[in-house]
Amino acid sequence: MSVAPLLAIENLSISFPLADGGTSTPVRAASLELRAGEMLALVGESGSGKSLTAHAIMRLLPLQARLSGSIRFKGEELISAPESRLRQLRGHRVGMIFQEPMTSLNPLHTVLKQVSEVLYVHQGLRPNAARARTLELLELVGIRDAESRLGAYPHELSGGQRQRVMIAMALANNPELLIADEPTTALDVTLQEQILELIGELRRKLNLAVLLISHDLTLVRRFAGRVAVMQSGNIVETNTTAALFAAPQHEYTRMLLAAEPTGYPAPVVADSPDILTIDKLRVWFPVKKGFFKRTVDHVKAVDEVSLNLRAGETLGIVGESGSGKSTLALAVIRLISSTGGAVVFFGQDLLGLNQKQLRPLRRDLQMVFQDPYGSLNPRMSIGQIVGEGLEIQGVAKAEREQAVIAALLEVKLDPEARQRYPHEFSGGQRQRVAIARALVLKPKLLILDEPTSALDRTVQKQIVELLRELQVRHGFSCLFISHDLKVVRALSHRVLVLRYGKMLECQTAESLFANPQHEYTQQLLKAAFASSVA
Numbered sequence: 001m002s003v004a005p006l007l008a009i010e011n012l013s014i015s016f017p018l019a020d021g022g023t024s025t026p027v028r029a030a031s032l033e034l035r036a037g038e039m040l041a042l043v044g045e046s047g048s049g050k051s052l053t054a055h056a057i058m059r060l061l062p063l064q065a066r067l068s069g070s071i072r073f074k075g076e077e078l079i080s081a082p083e084s085r086l087r088q089l090r091g092h093r094v095g096m097i098f099q100e101p102m103t104s105l106n107p108l109h110t111v112l113k114q115v116s117e118v119l120y121v122h123q124g125l126r127p128n129a130a131r132a133r134t135l136e137l138l139e140l141v142g143i144r145d146a147e148s149r150l151g152a153y154p155h156e157l158s159g160g161q162r163q164r165v166m167i168a169m170a171l172a173n174n175p176e177l178l179i180a181d182e183p184t185t186a187l188d189v190t191l192q193e194q195i196l197e198l199i200g201e202l203r204r205k206l207n208l209a210v211l212l213i214s215h216d217l218t219l220v221r222r223f224a225g226r227v228a229v230m231q232s233g234n235i236v237e238t239n240t241t242a243a244l245f246a247a248p249q250h251e252y253t254r255m256l257l258a259a260e261p262t263g264y265p266a267p268v269v270a271d272s273p274d275i276l277t278i279d280k281l282r283v284w285f286p287v288k289k290g291f292f293k294r295t296v297d298h299v300k301a302v303d304e305v306s307l308n309l310r311a312g313e314t315l316g317i318v319g320e321s322g323s324g325k326s327t328l329a330l331a332v333i334r335l336i337s338s339t340g341g342a343v344v345f346f347g348q349d350l351l352g353l354n355q356k357q358l359r360p361l362r363r364d365l366q367m368v369f370q371d372p373y374g375s376l377n378p379r380m381s382i383g384q385i386v387g388e389g390l391e392i393q394g395v396a397k398a399e400r401e402q403a404v405i406a407a408l409l410e411v412k413l414d415p416e417a418r419q420r421y422p423h424e425f426s427g428g429q430r431q432r433v434a435i436a437r438a439l440v441l442k443p444k445l446l447i448l449d450e451p452t453s454a455l456d457r458t459v460q461k462q463i464v465e466l467l468r469e470l471q472v473r474h475g476f477s478c479l480f481i482s483h484d485l486k487v488v489r490a491l492s493h494r495v496l497v498l499r500y501g502k503m504l505e506c507q508t509a510e511s512l513f514a515n516p517q518h519e520y521t522q523q524l525l526k527a528a529f530a531s532s533v534a
Contacts, residue, residue: 004075005033006209007057007177011069014052014061027052028233029069036176039203039210041220041241043256044230045456046427050213051099053230054179057211058090073177092122095170097163099182099213104166105154111138111165112150118172137168142194144322160191160321167195174206181213185453189483189527191320192216196223215456217257218486218528221245229253259458261490263465264509266472268313268493275444275477276309276332281341283324283331283501301327303501304341309445314471314478316492316509318485318524324501325481326370329447332479333365334358345445363393366438370450372430376422382408383418386437393441407440410473411466428459432466439470447479452487464490485528489513497521 014027027049034040042050055061057071059078071078073094078086090096098104106114115137116130125133131150138146141164154162163183170178178199184192200223202208214220220227220241227244229237229252237250248254283302286295302324309315317325330336332343334350343350345365350358366389369375376385383404390400405415411432422430431451438446448467452460464487471478482488488495489509496506497518504518516522 003035006036006074007034007211008072009033009053009057009070010072012053012056012071013068014049014056015066015068016062016064017066026233027056030230030233030235031069032228032235032238034177034209034211036209037203037207038226039200039212039224041212041214041224041227042230043214043217043220043227045256045458046215048230049233050230051181054096054181054211054213057177057179058094058096059086060096091118091169091175092173093175094177094179095173095175096179097166097170097181097183099185105162107154110151110153111157115165115169115172118169122173133172134168137172138165140171141165141168141198142191143168158322158326163321164191164195167199171202175208177209177211178202179211179213182215183212184214184216184219189485190523192219192483193527199223217457229256256457259461261461261464261487263468263490265314265468265491265493268310272310272312274308275311275346276307277342277344278305278307278332279342279344280304280306281328281331281343282339283327283336284339300501302331302338305498305501305503306341307496307503307506309477309479311444311477312471312475313494314480314492316488316495317479317481317498318483318488318495319498321483322500323498325498326449327501328498329367329449329479329481333367333447335367363389363441364444365447366441366443366445367447367449368431368434368438368451370453372422372427372434375434376430378422380421381418382413382420382422382425382433385422385433386418386440389437389441403440404436407436410439410470411436426459428455428462431455431459431463435463435466435470439474439476442474443476445479446476447481449481450483451480452482452484460484460487467491485513485524497524 010031012027012030013025015023015025018024030053032040042053044050056067057078067079112131112134115134119125119130119133134150135146138149143149143161143164167183180199184195196219199210203210212224224241227239227241228235229250231252237244237253244253245257248257281302282304284298284300287297287299288294289296305328307315317328319325327336331338338351345361386407387400387404390403404418408415408418413429413432425433452463455463468491480488480491492509494506495509495512497504497520499520504520512521513525516525
């Protein structure tokens with residue numbers, strides 16, 4: 001006798017009314033089953049309907065959404081369940097890890113308050129018991145020095161630390177079903193492995209069912225028991241993980257599996273000069289305690305890092321979340337203050353310049369930030385966003401317009417799109433806009449901070465190929481920050497490994513991937529390129 005599924009979705013359709021009276025149906029007749037103790041991965045490109053399907057389980061959709069079909073949890077129909085019953089299930093019997101922790105966590109509440117709230121509501125724990133359980137959960141999900149983080153606010157945590165707080169909240173009440181929507185997007189490869197091993201351990205120990213939504217097929221292959229593939233709102237193929245990766249049946253599945261970043265960057269010219277030299281750069285943040293807020297220690301985010309970068313070269317910077325990668329980049333372009341060392345760009349020490357002296361150099365120093373949606377002004381059109389830097393640099397309006405059109409064409413976007421706004425674009429398109437905004441100024445140094453972390457594999461491959469093509473065309477140098485070592489290998493000439501603010505090693509990409517010297521680098525590569533099925 002077969003065991004009844006814990007979660008059964010049958011012929012689920014989700015539609016939204018349009019302003020012109022029509023209807024959009026992003027999810028169409030989707031069906032899947034999930035049994036207790038099983039991990040099912042739902043994969044597909046951005047916009048395929050994965051997150052909508054997941055949010056529908058707990059009815060976390062906009063009010064105008066119309067659902068048809070059936071969603072049953074332990075035999076109980078959820079589509080028609082009253083809100084009071086859904087509140088009992090949410091965060092208790094069903095936990096959810098949301099895709100973007102910065103927008104899911106309350107910026108006004110500490111980590112302790114946010115995790116404790118789940119324990120108060122569903123278990124009625126007293127403050128001391130809730131604090132102890134919160135500390136246990138933070139340690140469980142791998143937050144270093146967890147006790148010191150209890151009073152931290154979301155903006156004081158790295159992207160990976162925020163993601164781990166979200167996971168702690170989802171696991172707080174030992175749910176029967178865990179919905180994990182891109183739970184490892186902001187994490188480095190070793191953390192990805194640790195988090196999914198943790199979820200796997202809880203799955204086995206508690207007979208926890210996990211619906212994993214991910215664009216990282218390497219992780220899916222290692223940890224999921226079954227895979228459902230979604231395209232344009234339809235589930236086109238479902239199979240065991242081993243069978244699907246060995247012999248995909250649907251053409252779309254075959255395309256997804258083939259969409260891995262490949263190739264290498266064009267070689268750097270032999271006598272190419274150094275354009276950037278960093279010497280013993282330090283970024284230390286003071287730790288203040290007591291009534292008088294005296295400095296008792298320092299967080300050494302970047303500690304005595306030295307490197308050089310040649311014209312036309314890409315240096316990949318890798319390391320776990322909190323290792324100092326983004327802090328290093330922000331210090332180089334003076335968006336945060338350093339506490340020592342030198343950053344010499346074309347013979348000038350940037351750390352010794354005031355803001356007036358620095359402004360003319362801004363044109364040559366451009367950065368593409370990690371979250372394109374957060375870094376693009378939602379009130380400005382694409383044309384205004386891309387042209388803003390030119391306006392600040394005093395470029396005439398007519399010349400500015402032509403430069404914006406040329407930049408959008410270079411990143412393979414329709415110039416007519418310059419009248420539209422960021423929310424009207426997909427994640428991959430927004431990333432192209434962010435790249436166009438940086439390239440329109442013809443910089444000599446481009447800093448890319450996790451530009452592909454939130455993108456599905458097909459779009460990652462497109463962005464990697466686009467960046468290689470643009471570097472050949474314009475000859476800019478690049479600091480490329482990423483936790484995705486496959487993307488780093490496809491883009492970088494050399495790779496620098498950071499951990500806890502310290503530089504562990506820096507080699508050519510070929511040497512580092514073939515023969516890593518440091519034990520930590522070996523762990524990173526093992527986690528990134530392992531492919532065993534769970």
